[in-house]
Amino acid sequence: MRVKPTPTAERTVSEVAASGRENLLVVIGTGCCDSTAPYLFDNHYPGPDVVEVGEVSGVKILAPAWLAKARGEAELVLDCEPEQSSDSMSLECELGLRMTLRLAG
Amino acid sequence: MREYQNYVDGEWVEALSGETMDTTNPSTGEAVSRVPKGGRDDAQRAVAAARRAFDGGEWSDMPVERRVEIVRDVANRILDKVSDIAAIETDEAGQTIRMSSLFGIPLAPEHMRAMCSTMLSLPELEPLPFNNYPAVSWNLASYEPYGVCGQIIPWNYPFIMAVWKMMPALLTGNCVVVKPASYTPSTALELAKIMEEAGVPKGVVNVITGPGGAVGEELCTSAGVDKIAFTGSTEVGRRVMQMASGTVKKVTLELGGKSASILLEDADLDVAVPGALWGTFLHAGQICESGTRLLVPSSIYDEVCERLKAVTETLKVGPASDFDSDLGPVVSAAQLKTVMDYVQIGLKEGAKLLTGGERLTGGDYDKGYFHQPTIFVDVDNSMTIAQEEIFGPVLSVIKYDTPDQAVKIANDSIYGLGGSVWSTDIPQAIAIARKIRTGTVWINDFHLINGLFPFGGYKQSGVGRELGSKGLREYQQVKHIHVDQTPRKDQKFWYMVLGV
Numbered sequence: 001m002r003v004k005p006t007p008t009a010e011r012t013v014s015e016v017a018a019s020g021r022e023n024l025l026v027v028i029g030t031g032c033c034d035s036t037a038p039y040l041f042d043n044h045y046p047g048p049d050v051v052e053v054g055e056v057s058g059v060k061i062l063a064p065a066w067l068a069k070a071r072g073e074a075e076l077v078l079d080c081e082p083e084q085s086s087d088s089m090s091l092e093c094e095l096g097l098r099m100t101l102r103l104a105g
Numbered sequence: 106m107r108e109y110q111n112y113v114d115g116e117w118v119e120a121l122s123g124e125t126m127d128t129t130n131p132s133t134g135e136a137v138s139r140v141p142k143g144g145r146d147d148a149q150r151a152v153a154a155a156r157r158a159f160d161g162g163e164w165s166d167m168p169v170e171r172r173v174e175i176v177r178d179v180a181n182r183i184l185d186k187v188s189d190i191a192a193i194e195t196d197e198a199g200q201t202i203r204m205s206s207l208f209g210i211p212l213a214p215e216h217m218r219a220m221c222s223t224m225l226s227l228p229e230l231e232p233l234p235f236n237n238y239p240a241v242s243w244n245l246a247s248y249e250p251y252g253v254c255g256q257i258i259p260w261n262y263p264f265i266m267a268v269w270k271m272m273p274a275l276l277t278g279n280c281v282v283v284k285p286a287s288y289t290p291s292t293a294l295e296l297a298k299i300m301e302e303a304g305v306p307k308g309v310v311n312v313i314t315g316p317g318g319a320v321g322e323e324l325c326t327s328a329g330v331d332k333i334a335f336t337g338s339t340e341v342g343r344r345v346m347q348m349a350s351g352t353v354k355k356v357t358l359e360l361g362g363k364s365a366s367i368l369l370e371d372a373d374l375d376v377a378v379p380g381a382l383w384g385t386f387l388h389a390g391q392i393c394e395s396g397t398r399l400l401v402p403s404s405i406y407d408e409v410c411e412r413l414k415a416v417t418e419t420l421k422v423g424p425a426s427d428f429d430s431d432l433g434p435v436v437s438a439a440q441l442k443t444v445m446d447y448v449q450i451g452l453k454e455g456a457k458l459l460t461g462g463e464r465l466t467g468g469d470y471d472k473g474y475f476h477q478p479t480i481f482v483d484v485d486n487s488m489t490i491a492q493e494e495i496f497g498p499v500l501s502v503i504k505y506d507t508p509d510q511a512v513k514i515a516n517d518s519i520y521g522l523g524g525s526v527w528s529t530d531i532p533q534a535i536a537i538a539r540k541i542r543t544g545t546v547w548i549n550d551f552h553l554i555n556g557l558f559p560f561g562g563y564k565q566s567g568v569g570r571e572l573g574s575k576g577l578r579e580y581q582q583v584k585h586i587h588v589d590q591t592p593r594k595d596q597k598f599w600y601m602v603l604g605v
Binding site: 027029030031032033034035036037039041044045046047064066067070071072074081083084085086087088089090091093094098100102103 | 142344
């Protein structure tokens with residue numbers, strides 16, 4: 001599983017970093033209402049069993065090892081879309097945006 | 106379009122910023138409601154109101170019988186408004202009107218009545234076992250409210266989830282600040298209106314709409330909040346837990362699921378096949394404990410698949426407000442795209458489509474987010490579609506050879522929320538149910554959550570329980586009271602340890 005960011009995702013993460021948030025990471029989370037989705041958090045412990053699957057603006061993109069294994073060689077795209085009312089607690093939501101994870105191509 | 110205000114300290118108020126946000130009908134793409142776009146300052150105002158109400162004692166010191174009376178009154182008032190609330194739930198959450206008016210909303214007052222009767226059966230002060238070491242003492246457990254509870258509600262069952270969180274908190278004497286989901290905030294605000302009419306004192310119930318990043322984060326980190334309850338994704342649950350750790354809050358979480366239905370060889374297929382579909386496709390699969398993996402013995406695999414296909418292809422997908430629709434839309438354009446991506450992933454990984462697999466388009470379908478009920482066969486449990494929660498109308502059918510193998514497959518998941526066993530041999534079904542590492546197992550049914558019984562997750566599906574006596578106790582601290590029975594100093598030989 002490899003995740004590549006779009007220029008929009010790069011800009012968004014840079015903007016969040018510039019706002020003063022520290023120790024950023026993107027973690028691919030799973031389950032319930034959000035299904036599998038990316039989250040941009042600061043000072044966050046993503047669990048003991050994560051692997052690096054990409055990088056966006058100098059910030060690591062992590063995924064649970066079981067998820068990375070299940071997705072095999074899949075190439076995914078990290079993007080950002082306008083979203084005014086996200087409940088994800090992901091930090092880009094403060095900018096009225098929400099990260100998405102989509103199949104490449 | 107309906108317009109709402111937030112409910113804080115017994116008043117209906119706009120967001121301090123004056124900002125608003127609109128909700129969208131997933132069947133039509135049209136705006137449904139306009140609500141305040143609350144921020145951290147609104148959440149702080151609500152927490153302060155709840156704190157004052159709790160510390161004032163009007164609610165927490167009220168006899169439990171009176172609190173039960175008020176909650177029962179709220180339940181009766183909900184029953185009078187079932188069709189109105191159901192219509193809003195259908196407009197915002199995309200629950201079919203058949204589901205919201207016959208199942209989703211009417212269950213709420215039923216669950217409330219169950220909570221009330223359970224509450225009255227739980228002692229507030231409980232004698233503990235006899236103790237005579239180092240000397241005789243009487244010992245009591247006192248069950249007491251935490252104080253202010255922050256409660257974050259998901260969008261799939263917005264009304265009943267608000268009930269599941271608010272009512273146990275209130276019955277046990279807590280005050281609440283509720284953050285409904287931003288897609289579906291209206292019915293929680295309707296519930297607040299009903300509670301105001303029923304005479305719940307001001308500040309006891311506060312409802313703040315606004316994005317999770319602002320309102321939710323404030324509730325999780327605030328020193329004024331004593332307990333946080335959250336239903337939603339596993340990663341956000343992990344985030345909630347970490348944010349709550351700063352003030353060492355009590356946390357309960359109900360998170361993701363990838364529940365397995367184990368169909369045994371002796372199952373009555375006339376019940377099990379529609380039952381498995383009921384377990385999967387209700388609310389277009391947007392239920393955390395949905396049975397999205399169906400495990401079928403090799404000996405009857407082909408027959409079961411044939412029956413699944415035949416029944417599924419009779420299901421009508423349509424606007425949620427149409428009483429003839431069996432499935433409505435998924436909640437948003439983003440969720441529809443997610444479901445479509447998973448179908449592609451399933452095909453790429455080698456699963457075969459038995460039926461469905463497409464977005465529905467043309468005519469009114471183009472206005473909303475509709476997807477065919479979809480069944481994959483020849484699924485291996487290691488495939489993405491069998492491991493990840495899709496939160497859409499997608500069922501994976503997995504073959505097994507022995508019941509032990511079925512249990513192993515069922516447990517091969519990071520989740521453990523629900524599940525089912527389908528069999529005519531009930532002792533065998535119970536034995537298998539006990540081996541599944543999951544919070545609820547239905548035998549020969551699915552989704553029948555009851556207010557009398559606990560609901561929650563094993564593994565990464567959550568922490569704590571909702572409903573039943575366990576669910577009520579989650580909102581209470583336990584205090585041990587020791588009553589000394591050695592009145593004379595010379596009886597207290599342990600004082601000599603200090604030499605006093």
